[in-house]
Amino acid sequence: DLLQQVESLRARRNEISAQMKNGQPNPKLIEQGKQLKVELADREELLDKTAEELSSILRQVPNIALDHVPVGETEDDNVVTKTVGEKPQFSFQPKPHWEILATRDMMDKERAAKISGSRFTYLKGGIVQLQFALVQFVMDVLGDEETLKKIIEKNGLNISSKPFTPVLPPAMLRTEPYVASARLNAAEVTYKLDGDDLWLNASAEHTLCTMYWNEILPEEQLPIRYIGYLTSFRREAGTYGKDTEGIIRLHQFDKLEMEVFSTSETGLDEHKFLYAIQEYFVQQLGIHYQFIEKCTVDIGKPNAAGIDINCWYPGQDRFIETHTADYMTDFQARDLNTRTKTADGTSLVHTNDATAFAMSRILAAITENYQNEDGTINIPDVLQKYMGGKTQI
Template identity: 30%
Template structure:
């Protein structure tokens, strides 16, 4: 979320940075909304000040036994009291209008982010070549998994619908091994604190990390126990108060949305949400920073904008596991922390000896809350291309403002900077291992880094148990 004071101080710079995001100038509109908010605040304050002043005058008039003047002043005070709720409502609505508008504007890119309209404008940052002989091509992961009898998409569809998978036997164990390996690496070698967070969160948490309101359609909402009977009673009450059919329809739509909003939580799309919100509404001591958190959790995404994309296999699932990295830093340390986080994520692929490249995302391809993002793309022989396996982003104080997360700097509260990254996506790491370590006979060799987690198994040859 943006600071309206900073926009007022330098509107040209704000509009210039927005243009790099492909957006038109907005500073004039935002300043006008802030002017309206200030006017509403002033009107409410003036009303209160006049009431206070008139109250003193009423006392003086009564003391002077000037009943006519006292009555005149009391009538004026009554009018001021009557106007107060309207003025207060206008003040609240003006503030909400400004906040909602600010919340809908993406973060501003850092100066060194390359400009571009889409992924074609991304720039390669560095590359890692595997010590093993790289496979230029091969079978895709779902072909390997199905031939081994350990990856079942049909059963998952019968149970849950499309974009789910059932993993079995040694492939299920391999996925578990990958997650444990990543957690151990990040906690024992990289200094992250392991956290087991909730995977159901409130609106405020999703707003804090900017999943709401813009990306509502990409999320899964879960009812917290309110029953359909509660909804029926609510709708029945609304119908009873409606004057006509059109009004009834409007009332019902409003009532259903209220019921959804009040009775639901959100399944996390990434552990970034609960991990970053650990510091919401808090003021940290300067010596507490940086904070570094990691978690292995299920993640859930509706993939609303991905119709027809990656429909085969595990690349784009509604449910998947991911190891997340989150850092909370002082502002002057966030750039350094961003590079550190990227190195931690890259270390996972280096230890697995998987070929990858790291890309700096351009202004048109990076996420809504990001100031700068690196994507790590792993080589997938089955698809003969690189695919994203991790994104590491620095968000500046964009999320901290939405969460009111601060630290003390020189004795005064100041917003922290937040960073997040995949360390890495477990399902995509599974795909990469299967495709890069496949053998001509359809078996899959276990990377040496995972041997301690696989009970001595060095090859997956297919068992349905």
């Protein structure tokens, strides 16, 4: 009704304007025009306010979960769909990664705490070299069309084998696109820069998914696949006392993140492709893992489906999440207004994101799984060529 009022007033304004152009100045029309201008401004202001209130309400409504997603009330209702590999066997009591790295002078949290506070660290030496070996490994896999074809064929998917484009995205976002992405969690997660309309990204996909905000993409360009490398920041509010030792849960961490823009027809297969790539990465590292189908309460508001991979940490005798793959259907693209041009007009793209490696978590997993009694760490075979042929650090 309010929109109709505004449209009616605009139409009347145009009529008066046309009449004024076609004849002598008419005092009556001039007065009507003045009154109309005031009334229209009032109605437009109310319309804008109402539209923003409606948009704010709609942003609280989550995406609709796909039919295969298990219904649940807590993360305990997530379903372990498979467990792959074997737990490594040791002739000694395996240590947690923080003891190994500190003893080998590859991690210094005490000095980091002196400089930056809790949940920061200095990483040094071989563990840093290992991080960049992982980066190069991921870039080689995702840039190799033949490897991607094999993953697609193995998983029975009918999608393009188009390689991923490497991206170094910005680390900060303005409020409007961040809100539109449905990823801004101001209270618990995200750091805000005082005096600027800027937020530090809480995860690498946040500045990747927003790249085509308010844009129309030619359909022939899809899928667009990116692999982004970025330092991310989280306040970790609400996690007091959780994973305080080591490098599992830090305020600052580096991520390799996959992001895909696709048509609606291929969106679900792109999701399957991304978590197949994640499995490939973990299998190549030779780490024991679980595959988790996340339930409705745990997938996250913008997501229609979500998968986790939890790797085994022998020094802690537990599985820990190392990878997440999220499928947003067109939910995210709707507020971001990211569309594709088709023969029939335009339609919303579908978006997917998935972890390639959250660096601190996978470094911790490698450290614990490949540790030796003397404190050295064996380098997984697949990474040795990126370490100058080294077999240990």
